[in-house]
Amino acid sequence: MLEALLRRGSVGVFLAILLGFAVAAPNFLSVGNLANVFSQSAILGVLAFGLTCVIIGGGSNVVAGGLDLSLAANLGLCAAVFSRLNNAGLELWLTVSLALACGVAVGLINGLAVVLLRLPPLLATLASMNVLAGLELVLTENTVVPTDSPLLDLLSGGAWLGVPALAWVLLVTAGLLTLLIQHSPYGLRLHAVGEYPQAAEAAGLRNARYVLSSYLLAGLCAAVAALCSAAFFSGSTTGSGDMLLSVVAIAFLGVVFSRRLVASIPGTLFAALLIGFLINGFQLLNVSSFWVNGLQGVLILLVVAASSALSRGSHP
Amino acid sequence: MPALNLQHVHKRFGATLALDGASLKVERGTVHGLVGENGAGKSTLIKILAGIHTADAGQVSIDGRSYHRLSPRQVDALGVQFIHQERLLPASFTVGEALFFGHELRRGPFVDRRRQQREAQRLLADYFDLQLPAGALVSELNSAERQVLQITRALIRQPKILVFDEPSVALVKREVDQLLRIVRRLRDQGLSILYISHYLQEIDSLCDEVTVLRNGRDVAVVEPRHTSSAEIARLMVNRAVQEMYPKARVAVGEPLLQVKSLSLARRYRHIDLQVRRGEIVGLTGLVGSGAKELFKTLFGIEQADSGSIHLQGRLLRLRSPGQAIAAGIALVPEERRSQGIAPALSVLENLTLAGLGRFSRWGLLSRSREQAETARLIDELAIKAPGPHAAVSQLSGGNQQKVALGKWLSRRSAVYLLDEPCVGVDVGAKVEIYRLIGRLVQEGAAVLVLSSDLPELLGISDRILVLHRGEIAGEFRAGEADSDRLLACATGAVPAAAVRAREVEHA
Known part of the structure; x- marks a missing residue:
C-alpha cells in the first residue's frame, strides 16, 4: 500500500512541481532555463551518485548501512588541490590526475576504515569529513583560490548540441554509472552485498572488496564534482561542506524513483533534477533560497521515515 | 565409496x-x-x-x-551446495537476479537480465512446476516459494x-x-x-x-x-534428571491467566491455556513452534489475529508491553543483556526500575525507600554484588538474572512470563532462581515458563504444554512425563491429537 503510493506518488509529485512552476513562472520551461537547471544540478548530482554507490554497497540503513558524509568535504579538498596545483603551473593532465587521485585516496581511506577497522560508516566518514575540511583550510587558508584553465573554461562555457558542458558531465556520469551499477555483474553483486550480506557471502562473494570499491567510486565522484565546482566558481571556494545536506537528501530521495524502492543511479538523477528544479523555481519566483534548505530537511525526514516503515513491513 | x-x-x-x-x-x-x-x-x-x-x-x-x-x-x-534455514535471497531482487547472482548470465560485459528471467522461469517450471509472474521480486514471494528458489539456486550449480x-x-x-x-x-x-x-x-x-x-x-x-x-x-x-529442583508445595487457586483460541497467522493457532494462582506451567517447543511469539503476544509486543486473553477474569486488549505491565503481567526476557537488565545501571537502579512509582513522591524518587527495598531484595535473593551501587554488568550471569527477576518482585505482578530463565546460568545460581520462582507462586502469582531445557521444565512445572508447528500438541502433568515423551511430542514424532487425547483421558 505504502509502497505503491510511494512509487506512483513520487513521479506524480515530480510532475506536479514542474507543472506548478511552469504555470507560476513563465520562462521556467524555456530551453535556456532547463539547460541551466541541468548544469546547476551537475555538482550535487555527481556527488549524490557517489553516495548512491556507497548506500547500495553498504545497505540503506541510515545508521548501520553505507553512508559517506565526507563527500562534500572531499569535493572541497579536491577543488583546492586542483586550484593550487594549477596555479603552481603544473601541466593540466597532471593537475587533473592528481585531483582525481586525491578523491580516490580519500575514498580508499574511508573504505579501509569501514572494512578493516569495522567502524560504522556514519562515524568513520564524519571523522574524515572533519579531517578533510581541515586539510582544505590548510591549502586555501580559508579564502577563495581563483584559478584559470582551458578545461574549466570548457566546462563552464562550452556546449555541444545546445547542451551545456556541465549538463553533459551530469548525463554522461549518470550513463556510465548506470551501466556499471545497474547492468554489470559487479553492480548486481554490489546490490546483493548491501542488501543481504549473509546471502552474498553464501554466494561466495568477498563482501569487503565490494564495500571498499563503493567508497572508491564515491571518492572518484567527489573529484569529478570538484572539477565541475572549480569550473562553476572559477577556482576553489569555501563552504563546500554546506552541500552535504543536499547530497544526502538527493540520494535518499532517489529511492522513491525506483520500482523496487532501492537506491539507484537513475533514481538519484531524477532526485537531483527535482531538487535542481525546486531551487531554480524558487529563484524565478523570488522565494528565498533558505526555504529550499528547510524543504530538503523535510524531504530527508519523509523519505527516511517511509523507507524504514517499508523495511519494517517487508522483513519477516 | x-x-x-x-x-x-x-x-x-x-x-x-x-x-x-x-x-x-x-x-x-x-x-x-x-x-x-x-x-x-x-x-x-x-x-x-x-x-x-x-x-x-x-x-x-x-x-x-x-x-x-x-x-x-x-x-x-x-x-556441495547448502540450503540454509534462512532464505538467503535479497528481497529487492527479481527471481532471475536472485537465482543467478554470483554466477550471472552475461551478454558482453553486462548482465543478461532477459535470459536470466527466461532461464529462471524454465528451471522453476521444469524442476518444481512453479510459475511465477515475469519480473516478480523476491519480496513478493511467500516463504515456500523462496525456499524453492533457494533450492533451484543450488541446483543450477549442478x-x-x-x-x-x-x-x-x-x-x-x-x-x-x-x-x-x-x-x-x-x-x-x-x-x-x-x-x-x-x-x-x-x-x-x-x-x-x-x-x-x-x-x-x-x-x-x-x-x-x-x-x-x-x-x-x-x-x-x-540424560538423568538431576536432583536440583526445589519444589514448594503451593495450593493452586483460581485461574489468573486464561487464553482462549488465540491465533496469529503463520505463528500459532487456536491456543487454549490457563495458568492458575500458585501454579507453574511449563511451555516448550522447538524453534518455529510459535512459543516465542505466543509469549510476545501475552506481553503485548505482538497482537494476535483472533482469540482472547483474560487476566483474573478481565478481558485484556494488549497493545503494548506498558499495558501488559499495568495489567499485572511481568516478562523476564531471554535476551538478558539487551532486554532484561540495563547493564550500565546499578543493582539498585535495575531492581527498582519496574516499580519506580512505588518509590517516588511528588514525582521525585525517594532514595531511602529505594535503598531499603534494594537491601531487602539483595538479601532475599542472595544476589552476590559488591554493593547496591555496583553496575549490573559486573555481576555474573546468574546474578544478573536474579536482578532481572528481582526487578519484578518489587512490583508484585499477577502473572510472570519467564523466557528461558536459566539460559547461560551456572548450576548453583540455577537452583536459587528455581527457588525464586517457587517464591513467586507461594506469594500467589501464576508463572508461565518457556524453556527448551526439558529436565528443568519437568523439575519445576506443575503442568507442561508442548507446542508443535503453532499448535498445542500435548499437555502433560508433572511426574507423568519425561524428556523423551516431551521431545517426541515437540518434534512431532507422536501425532499431536493422540497425545492430547490420551493425556486428557488420563486426567
Missing part, C-alpha cells in the same frame, strides 16, 4: 568442546538425516563441511578425496551433494509436504542429500539413514525403517 565422509572431527571453541570426534557418512544417492538436541554439535559439523570453520582434528572426504582444510569456494567447486539445514522451520504443513516430495525426487535423480532437522516426523518419512549426535559425538546411526521416532528421540536426549 560414500559421497560424503566426515571422520572423527574435533572442534573446540574456547572452553567448550563443540565436536568430540563426530563422524558422519552419507552414501551416494541416499537421503541421510542428522539429528541432535540444541548444542549437540550439528551446526558446527555443517559449518566445518561448508568451510566456514576448520576442524581441530579429523578429516572430511568428499567423493573419496580427503581434505583437512576447506574454503567455501572449494566446497562450492566440489559440488551439485553432487545437497545439504538441507533445517529447511522446514518457516514452512506450514502443506509446504513441508511439497519440500519432502522435492527432496525425494532429487534423491531419485541421483543426488546425495544430507538433511538436518529436528522434526523427527520429516526424518522418519524421508531419510534412508539417520546419524544421531549427542554432546559432539555420533552416538548412533540408525535406519528409520527399523527404528521408531521415539527411539531416536531417546538416543538424542539420554
Whole structure:
C-alpha cells in the first residue's frame, strides 16, 4: 500500500512541481532555463551518485548501512588541490590526475576504515569529513583560490548540441554509472552485498572488496564534482561542506524513483533534477533560497521515515 | 565409496568442546538425516563441511578425496551446495537476479537480465512446476516459494551433494509436504542429500539413514525403517534428571491467566491455556513452534489475529508491553543483556526500575525507600554484588538474572512470563532462581515458563504444554512425563491429537 503510493506518488509529485512552476513562472520551461537547471544540478548530482554507490554497497540503513558524509568535504579538498596545483603551473593532465587521485585516496581511506577497522560508516566518514575540511583550510587558508584553465573554461562555457558542458558531465556520469551499477555483474553483486550480506557471502562473494570499491567510486565522484565546482566558481571556494545536506537528501530521495524502492543511479538523477528544479523555481519566483534548505530537511525526514516503515513491513 | 565422509572431527571453541570426534557418512544417492538436541554439535559439523570453520582434528572426504582444510569456494567447486534455514535471497531482487547472482548470465560485459528471467522461469517450471509472474521480486514471494528458489539456486550449480539445514522451520504443513516430495525426487535423480532437522516426523518419512549426535559425538546411526521416532528421540536426549529442583508445595487457586483460541497467522493457532494462582506451567517447543511469539503476544509486543486473553477474569486488549505491565503481567526476557537488565545501571537502579512509582513522591524518587527495598531484595535473593551501587554488568550471569527477576518482585505482578530463565546460568545460581520462582507462586502469582531445557521444565512445572508447528500438541502433568515423551511430542514424532487425547483421558 505504502509502497505503491510511494512509487506512483513520487513521479506524480515530480510532475506536479514542474507543472506548478511552469504555470507560476513563465520562462521556467524555456530551453535556456532547463539547460541551466541541468548544469546547476551537475555538482550535487555527481556527488549524490557517489553516495548512491556507497548506500547500495553498504545497505540503506541510515545508521548501520553505507553512508559517506565526507563527500562534500572531499569535493572541497579536491577543488583546492586542483586550484593550487594549477596555479603552481603544473601541466593540466597532471593537475587533473592528481585531483582525481586525491578523491580516490580519500575514498580508499574511508573504505579501509569501514572494512578493516569495522567502524560504522556514519562515524568513520564524519571523522574524515572533519579531517578533510581541515586539510582544505590548510591549502586555501580559508579564502577563495581563483584559478584559470582551458578545461574549466570548457566546462563552464562550452556546449555541444545546445547542451551545456556541465549538463553533459551530469548525463554522461549518470550513463556510465548506470551501466556499471545497474547492468554489470559487479553492480548486481554490489546490490546483493548491501542488501543481504549473509546471502552474498553464501554466494561466495568477498563482501569487503565490494564495500571498499563503493567508497572508491564515491571518492572518484567527489573529484569529478570538484572539477565541475572549480569550473562553476572559477577556482576553489569555501563552504563546500554546506552541500552535504543536499547530497544526502538527493540520494535518499532517489529511492522513491525506483520500482523496487532501492537506491539507484537513475533514481538519484531524477532526485537531483527535482531538487535542481525546486531551487531554480524558487529563484524565478523570488522565494528565498533558505526555504529550499528547510524543504530538503523535510524531504530527508519523509523519505527516511517511509523507507524504514517499508523495511519494517517487508522483513519477516 | 560414500559421497560424503566426515571422520572423527574435533572442534573446540574456547572452553567448550563443540565436536568430540563426530563422524558422519552419507552414501551416494541416499537421503541421510542428522539429528541432535540444541548444542549437540550439528551446526558446527555443517559449518566445518561448508568451510566456514576448520576442524581441530579429523578429516572430511568428499567423493573419496580427503581434505583437512576447506574454503567455501572449494566446497562450492566440489559440488556441495547448502540450503540454509534462512532464505538467503535479497528481497529487492527479481527471481532471475536472485537465482543467478554470483554466477550471472552475461551478454558482453553486462548482465543478461532477459535470459536470466527466461532461464529462471524454465528451471522453476521444469524442476518444481512453479510459475511465477515475469519480473516478480523476491519480496513478493511467500516463504515456500523462496525456499524453492533457494533450492533451484543450488541446483543450477549442478551439485553432487545437497545439504538441507533445517529447511522446514518457516514452512506450514502443506509446504513441508511439497519440500519432502522435492527432496525425494532429487534423491531419485541421483543426488546425495544430507538433511538436518529436528522434526523427527520429516526424518522418519524421508531419510534412508539417520546419524544421531549427542554432546559432539555420533552416538548412533540408525535406519528409520527399523527404528521408531521415539527411539531416536531417546538416543538424542539420554540424560538423568538431576536432583536440583526445589519444589514448594503451593495450593493452586483460581485461574489468573486464561487464553482462549488465540491465533496469529503463520505463528500459532487456536491456543487454549490457563495458568492458575500458585501454579507453574511449563511451555516448550522447538524453534518455529510459535512459543516465542505466543509469549510476545501475552506481553503485548505482538497482537494476535483472533482469540482472547483474560487476566483474573478481565478481558485484556494488549497493545503494548506498558499495558501488559499495568495489567499485572511481568516478562523476564531471554535476551538478558539487551532486554532484561540495563547493564550500565546499578543493582539498585535495575531492581527498582519496574516499580519506580512505588518509590517516588511528588514525582521525585525517594532514595531511602529505594535503598531499603534494594537491601531487602539483595538479601532475599542472595544476589552476590559488591554493593547496591555496583553496575549490573559486573555481576555474573546468574546474578544478573536474579536482578532481572528481582526487578519484578518489587512490583508484585499477577502473572510472570519467564523466557528461558536459566539460559547461560551456572548450576548453583540455577537452583536459587528455581527457588525464586517457587517464591513467586507461594506469594500467589501464576508463572508461565518457556524453556527448551526439558529436565528443568519437568523439575519445576506443575503442568507442561508442548507446542508443535503453532499448535498445542500435548499437555502433560508433572511426574507423568519425561524428556523423551516431551521431545517426541515437540518434534512431532507422536501425532499431536493422540497425545492430547490420551493425556486428557488420563486426567
